[in-house]
Structure formats: structure tokens, C-alpha cells
Amino acid sequence: LGALSRQFSTQMPLSRSEILKCIGDKPISEDKALFERANDVTKSVYGNKVFLRGIIEFSNHCAKNCNYCGIRRDHPDPERYEMSQDDILETIKWAHEKRYAGIxxxxxxxxxxxxxxxxxxxxxxxxxxxxxxVRYILSLGELTDDQYYQLLQAGADRYLLRMETSNPALYAKLHPQDGHHDWLKRLNCVKSLVGMGYQVATGVMTGLPGQTKDDLADDIEMFNELGIDMIGLGPYIPQVKTPTADAWMAERGRDSIELTADDKAKMLLDTIRMLATIRLCNPDVNIAATTALQALKDDGREWALESGANVVMPILTPKTFRAEYQLYQNKPCIDDSASECMGCMDRRVRSIGKTLCFGELGDPKHFTDR
Ligand code: SAM
Ligand code: SF4
Structure with a gap:
């Protein structure tokens, strides 16, 4: 971990072997040094600020069938819903009054x-x-360039489209081969969004069946190559009645997707190692402490915020719909209201000596410097 003693005020990315060391297994003391360094780098750019965006999951209808996802087209469980425009605007109004500056x-x-x-x-x-x-962020999946442009003109500022993995062969295993799930098409969408002037977030899942450390190192290199402004990284969490959950069980020789305490600890540690390494390679991007981290450990998001993340995204979706947007098992905050989520988030951020930035747009320095 020689890289950890470098001056990270320069934007020098780590070498491939340094990345592999950072995301790999190592003594706890070295992991701790990595997390502390990532936190120092974050503070050198963003201070103790944690930016706030609220998520409105306005519909769980989906034409796609990603093998890992709990709202995939063929999943039998979710009752499909569509929030009305009035309900969406009412939620936005509430968030604006509570000084959310990112929706x-x-x-x-x-x-x-x-x-x-x-x-x-x-x-x-x-x-x-x-x-x-308010900065408006959209996450609607793959659209045509004309549609992305239409939405930009209508007032969108940012777009979130995770690549899921940088490995096209792994992507192919995670998606039906029906001509509608194409890694290259997704990559071209991300490139179009960057070219059009959106602030663009992408990301991957960690711990996918068949994923290697080399894949994860490639993911980090991909973020740098794409010139991404924001990164949303989360653990893959198996969901019942999905093909990837079957692959996950087969990889472990199990017949249940229930996570053991050891599973959760490993998934969390691997994701935080990735997140911290990404921060060292990208001092000026925004990095989210995603909801899925809290599914693994109650204070998973706080750990991420002390290891390189600087953004939180509490869920604002009205309570009636939350249980139907169950992407993975034990998704947190299902029974909470938007105001409960906000108070809880504020307390969590304060508990680690950081400040939740109400009313601040929180543009990534990577974008404002472009
Ligand atoms: N449909 C849009 C898309 O796919 O870009 C946006 C919504 S989709 C539900 C948002 C993200 O959920 C995906 O990019 C994926 O990374 C994540 N996701 C889906 N299933 C998951 C699972 N089982 N575990 C963790 N994350 C999951
Ligand atoms: Fe649909 Fe997105 Fe889930 Fe894929 S990840 S099935 S596109 S909601």
C-alpha cells in the first residue's frame, strides 16, 4: 500500500497493481489506513459536507428483465404502480420545503x-x-439521444445510469440474451449523456456471481476513462425468484438466499474497499453512500461516509408504494415515511461529525471544473 502515502492533492490515479492491493484482502490495519486516507482525500475537496438528494421511485413498471432485479418485467411479486403527476409534484414540493436541493x-x-x-x-x-x-436527477434507464436531450431541455440536470459491470461477458450472464440487454448500447448511453452536458453518475454492483477482483479493478479504470462526475456503488444483494440469485446460491452450494452474518460482513467490507479506492482515484467526484449498504449493516452508510462517500440519498417515495420497489431482500426504510427518513439521516450524519447540507446544490467539483 505504498500508494497510500502519496500526495493525493494531485489527481494521479493509482496504478493497476495498487488498485488491486487496495481492493484485495489485507490486514485490518491496512484496510483502516485505506479508509482513513480516502476520508482525508474527501475532506480535502468537500470538507465535512455531506450532500443530500431525495429519491422518488415513481413507478416500478419495467420493460427490461435484468436477471438480478426484484422489479424485472417477469418478477411475479411486485404489485405494479405508477405515481400520478400530482403525487410526484406533491412529494417534490414537500422535499423543496424541507430544503432538499437534489431530487x-x-x-x-x-x-x-x-x-x-x-x-x-x-x-x-x-x-x-x-x-x-433544485438539481433534478433522472434514472430511467436507456433512452434514445433525442429523448435524453428532450429531458435535458425540460429541466433535468443529472442522469444516473449504472453500467453494472465493466465486463461485457459478465454483463451478458446477468441479462437475458434477447437483443434488449446490450452492454455496448448502455455504454453508448453513458457517453451520450456526458457529451450532452448532463452531470453523469454511473456505478456497478460488487459481489456479483462470477465477478473477479480484476473485473472490479477494470470498473475503477472505466470510471476514470468515461470522465464520470458521480459514482453510485452498491453490493449485489440476492432477491427471491430471480435468475442471478440462483447463480449466487449455486456459487456457494446453498439452497437459500438468506445472508449469514459472515456474508454481510464480507459484502460490506468489499464494497467499502472499492468505494475508498475509487475516492483515491477520483478526488473530485461525488460518491454516494447507497441505501443497499444499510441493508447489510445498520451503520453501513455511515461507514461509507467515513471512507470516501460524500452523498446520501434518502428515499422519499410515499410509504404506500415502498414495499413494491423491493429490488433486493431486506431493502431498508420500507416502513418509514419521508420525514422519518430525513430525521434519521440527519442524526446518522451528525453521529460521525459531518454535516448534512440542506439547501446546497452539491455539484461535483469534477463537473464544475470541466
Ligand atoms: N431502471 C433503471 C436502470 O436500470 O438504470 C433505474 C432503476 S434500477 C432499479 C436502479 C439500480 O438498481 C440498477 O442500476 C441496479 O444496479 C440496482 N439493483 C437492481 N437489482 C439489485 C440487486 N438485486 N442488488 C443490488 N442492486 C440492485
Ligand atoms: Fe428494470 Fe432497472 Fe431493474 Fe433492469 S435494473 S429490471 S432496467 S428496473
């Missing part, structure tokens, strides 16, 4: 023009409510 509209992938027109119209109305005091 993420997320859904399954429905690429019809009607859906895109609906989101564009909602954005225009939302802008009238909030003026330029």
Missing part, C-alpha cells in the same frame, strides 16, 4: 415516448415550483 426521479425502464413526455412535463412543472434551487 432523483427513478423508475423501471419504460422507454416509450409517452413516458418520456410525462417525465418532461413533470420536470417543467417541478421547475416552476422550485425554480433553480
Amino acid at each position: 432523483l426521479l427513478q423508475s423501471g425502464e419504460v422507454g416509450t415516448q409517452d413516458r418520456v413526455d410525462f417525465v418532461a412535463d413533470t420536470l417543467k412543472k417541478a421547475r416552476k415550483l422550485t425554480g433553480d434551487k
